[in-house]
Amino acid sequence: MANCLSDFPPGPLDKYRKLASFDWKQLSLFLNGEEFLNYRNELYNEILKYSVLLEQTDQTPTLDELRRKTTQKVFALKLVRDSVTARTNCNYADMSFAESSLAYLLDPSASVKRSVTFYMFTSVIASMGTERHRHFIENCLNGEILGCFGLTEIGHGSNTRGMRTTATYDPASRQFILHSPDFQAAKCWVGSLGQTATHGAIFAQLVTPDGIKHGLHAFVVPIRDSKTLVPYPGVKVGDMGEKIGLNGVDNGFIMFDQYHIPRENLLNKIGDVTEDGRYVADITDPNRRHGAALGNLSDGRINITSVNMCYLSKAVTIAIRYAAVRKQFSATEDDEEIPILEYQSHQHRLLPHLATFYAFRTFCKYLLEERDKFQLLLNKKSIDVHRITNTGLELHAISSACKSLAGWYARDAIQECREACAGHGYLKASGLGELRSNQDVCCTYEGENHVLIQQTSNWLLRLWPLVLKGKSVSTPLNTVEFLNRAPQILTSKFTPNSFEELTEPKNILDTFQWLVCYLLKLSFEKYESLKQHSLHSVESKAFWAKNDSQVFYAKSLSIAYIQHLILTAMSDKISKAADFKIKTVLEKLFALFAVTCLEKHIPFLYAGSYASGPTAAVLIQDSILRLCKSIKNDAIALVDVIAPPDFIVNSVLGYSDGQVYKHLEAAMLRAPGALSRPSWWKEITNWKKNIHSKL
Known part of the structure; x- marks a missing residue:
């Protein structure tokens, strides 16, 4: 265990650390297991080898520079994962949680982009495709192609049945023809599509030559030349612009103009089209087939549940450590001031959120394990339709509710932690503002929470x-x-x-x-x-x-x-x-x-x-x-x-040494231009000459 967990540096937090009723290392070992802790430490150590992952700046970069740095981090994080995974015996559920809890806190944009590019794209192919699609997975994991996942359209998000991108089979050319009838049918909010993706797992309404629509199906769609990143003819693809948060991710839109792709690019586990244009499927019920087509979304929602808890854990780490150091007021003038953690109102603001994380920590592991079992079912060559359908429906009900609830819990916790740190929490250096902006999207992507949670009650009713x-x-x-x-x-x-x-x-x-x-x-x-x-x-x-x-x-x-x-x-x-x-x-x-x-x-x-x-x-x-x-x-x-290591906490209020005021002072003094007059100082001293009415 000594190799897994290191002691914290001495400082103002020692008082509370000595008051603990339990050994924190033993609790960590009980909750996580030694294999998990060793794997996580290997990830930490591997990250330290890549300077791009450790770079910090006090200046806000341009959007283009942010995208460039984020993309560099994506490839570095992939190399970190590949290196550590190759030498571990850790189970996949633990690996997933360790990676997400590390990567999403280190750099949320890079982690989202990495997940979409290499893992969500390949996960869709693995669960919905067959042997003929394996080369796409191998090429992506080798970094030869860069993937994305496209479902949402400008005009339709939650109502997947209303999506209007079509894939019409042409028996003469033995190809599918993808088409977007108008801008509202454009695929949008597709992570990594804006500037970098070369291929996409794109959902479209499958239409056979007889004009019959067979519902949403997924296709592997080439988007850009992998050597030049120039879009192919018939593809109109672009970036959606700056967002509230996660601006390192190039969310994009795409429209198709009678764009041809091979028949074999249809992911055909649940349904296929023969060379002469006949639709064949093991699942004959269109409603069940629609559910199976979107079953892979449970995987993303389970991951988002874990991500929300990562964000929540960082917020409570910062706010509770700050509350233990920050002192305000005393019972009498002669008494020493009291840490704000001692006040009932402050305890009530923060500690239920800490309890929420611990409750979800165990639940997330359960979810990841059930997800992996379901993935094994999907990956089997022989399909047990009844078992897959019923398991998928229950997992869908669970993931729809837990993704929604985790998003609301994390949103509320981060905001409460920001306010609990008062004025200092408003500083960018506190880390809470960026955390809030990056978490915000968790309440709407992969399903807007208020709509998504209805899937759970539908199943229960x-x-x-x-x-x-x-x-x-x-x-x-x-x-x-x-x-x-x-x-x-x-x-x-x-x-x-x-x-x-x-x-x-x-x-x-x-x-x-x-x-x-x-x-x-x-x-x-x-x-x-x-x-x-x-x-x-x-x-x-x-x-x-x-x-x-x-x-x-x-x-x-x-x-x-x-x-x-x-x-x-x-x-x-x-x-x-x-x-x-x-x-x-x-x-x-x-x-x-x-x-x-x-x-x-x-x-x-x-x-x-x-x-x-x-x-x-x-x-x-x-x-x-x-x-x-x-x-x-x-x-x-x-x-x-x-708490993650300090280089991931990256908050002047939440470092493990508790030296809040020392870190605050250093952050303020190194802020660009903090101790100098502005370059435009003459506009202040001569303002009467510079500001005058045009009338």
């Missing part, structure tokens, strides 16, 4: 009729087994009368199971009632009933479902802890995350008659404050477990 009919509810990942006991669960009541009873893991999980059952029943009944009393046409009743039962119903259901799943994964992990001190602190974090979530659900506990009287509401709120106070002395050690 299809299960409730089984409960009503007394039939067994069985799913591949077993995430809703408790629905088989829904009638009994719905008769249960809130029984805890003390802090100890409320925070007992079984009682917490029981409460969330009641919540899911109640909200599922409530949402189903709301939907059916709206449909029954709708004044809309027969064809559109279901559509509007679904849309009018989201707020306070289906959305809350999806959130409660994923919170229960997160808590279940964390509870399972805690049960394996042999060290009493580690188990105790994790149970506190488990309870804090749970009761913080429950506070938002208090109205449902009363509306569903699960709780009555003031006990439940008061107990939940009191428990939040009690847990925050209990965790406070462990906060720095808990941050030490999750």
Whole structure:
């Protein structure tokens, strides 16, 4: 373990480090495992060999220079990964989390671009293609071609069925003809497409010679010459311009003008077109085929969940370390000023976000493992259509909710951490502003969260009729087994009368199971009632009933479902802890995350008659404050477990030595022009001569 984890430098944070109730190294080892820690350290050491990955500047680069540097970092990060992966025995789920937690914090733009260029492109081909497409994967991983992934169009994002780029098969030339009828049909927001991608995994409506549309299918589409980066004739491709964040990524748009590609470039695992133009598919149901075509999106959403937690971990690292050093006020004039971490309001602002990360850390590993199992299913030569479809649907429901919730949690945590660092948090050198800008897109890409989370409730609502009919509810990942006991669960009541009873893991999980059952029943009944009393046409009743039962119903259901799943994964992990001190602190974090979530659900506990009287509401709120106070002395050690090295933290407020004011002073003094007058100083002293009315 000594080789995995290094001691921190002495400094102002020592006071809290000595107050910790547990050994932070032992907790890190328990959560991550030695293989993970060794692999992560190898990544760190390999990164230090590439100066381009360590470059920092106090000046804002031009967009072109930023893109150039980002692209250099993309290739360096690829070499880092290739080098370390070649000599590791670490499992793929751990490798994925280690890489994302490192790369996305080191340089989010470079990490996004690297992922899209080398891994998302090849992942789509691996899961949706066949042996005839393997050379595309090999060429991309060797760096001979550069990939991208194109689904979203200018006019359609969430409504994938409305996408209008077509791929019409021409039997005479044995080629597909890609065409964009107008600008609204242009593929857009495609990472790496703006300036660098040579090939794309592009989704288009497949049309056979008889004029029949067979839905969205993916195609490998050559975009630019790999030697010159000049676009091919028939391809209009460009950059979308500067964004709120992630400006190192060249997001692009593309339009096709009767652009021909080989028939073999259709990724044909779920459907194919014969040379004479006949469509053949193992999955005959168009709806299931559409779901299978987009099934690979779960992979991206699972990755985004992990990325959000990486961002959250960096934010709480900065804010909590700063809170332990920053002192303000004292009880009397003779007393020493108090660290702001000691104040109840500050604990309540920050520590629930710390608990959120720990809850998601275990859940992310579970998700990555389930993703890898599903990928193995997809990569098999013989397809078990029923198993793949049902597993894909459940994984889609999980990933849709967790991606949305993780995005909201990270967004809120980063903003709270920025405000908790007050004025100093507004400095660019704090790192929080850039973190906020880069995380922002996580709430909308790979599915706008409020729309995406409906996929989860859609899946859950299809299960409730089984409960009503007394039939067994069985799913591949077993995430809703408790629905088989829904009638009994719905008769249960809130029984805890003390802090100890409320925070007992079984009682917490029981409460969330009641919540899911109640909200599922409530949402189903709301939907059916709206449909029954709708004044809309027969064809559109279901559509509007679904849309009018989201707020306070289906959305809350999806959130409660994923919170229960997160808590279940964390509870399972805690049960394996042999060290009493580690188990105790994790149970506190488990309870804090749970009761913080429950506070938002208090109205449902009363509306569903699960709780009555003031006990439940008061107990939940009191428990939040009690847990925050209990965790406070462990906060720095808990941050030490999750914090990346200082060269990745890269914040004057959050370095591990706690020397906040020393780093602040250095940052201010080295700012360009900090101690000199501006070059345009004469415009100030002679302003009356320089500024005059043209009238």
